[in-house]
Amino acid sequence: MTLARSKQTDGAGAWQALRATTGPRDGALAAEEIARQVEQLIVAARLPEGARLPSERDLALLTGASRPTVTQAIRILIVKGLVESRRGSGAYVRRKPETSLAATVSLMLSLNEESSPHLNDLRLWLESDGITQAIRQSTPAEVDAGEAALRQLAASAGNTSAWISADTHFHATLVRASHNPYLASIYESVHEALINYEYRNWIVSGTVPGWLRPAEAPGLTALHAPILAAVRDRDEEAGRIAVLRHHDVMAQHLRAC
Secondary structure (H helix, E strand, O other), rough: OOEEEOOOOHHHHHHHHHHHHOOOOOOOOHHHHHHHHHHHHHHOOOOOOEEEEEHHHHHHHHHHHHHHHHHHHHHHHHHHEEEEEEEEEEEEOOOOOOOOHHHHHHHHHHHHHHHHHHHHHHHHHHHHHHHHHHHHOOOOHHHHHHHHHHHHHHHHOOOOOHHHHHHHHHHHHHHOOOOHHHHHHHHHHHHHHHHHHHHHHHHOOOOOOHHHOHHHHHHHHHHHHHHOOOOOOOHHHHHHHHHHHHHHHHHHHHHHO
């Protein structure tokens, strides 16, 4: 099945451009190149948020790459927050990429991996301020969006791609309710750099981290629920405690990865 015949893929014609820009290569470098080309195409074709990406099978046909290489490319885009994986549905454009800051932070981290605790501290400070402002300023519709994001997170348990997408979406949804787009953008860039580091082994090999095994799902959902509850209840102290608890668990994951 070609993309031109696929009725389930948004902007199908745009994806044909990948055929001319990527070659029949496999491996980590090829996955990075495919991810970069998909990212550029999303911007160039002005694909809207929620546009569905071609299936991994179709992307493999278009690029001449193997399915494992395409799978790795999609994982790269997922942890960068540029693509959202929906369980049982496929991959979708999450938002227009704002890559410069995220790329700079990621480069700094790659040059000094021992600095990951410092980056995690920055994430804590940004999210703490974001949640405090969300508690003060969020609208009922934004709280409802947080509730929906939490349900999506719980429903994603057991599917690593969907979980990472839902986790990023949950935190971003609440911090955006701060009504400060610069705080939200910087927070998302830092968050995405950290999860790119945290899940780098999964990107390459598909190895699921211990903390994402199905048995851990209830605890992970319970870790996020108090953050939303604090926003819903307008409780700044509860928000501070909930964000700090999440930070401490993430610090454990970073030490283990």
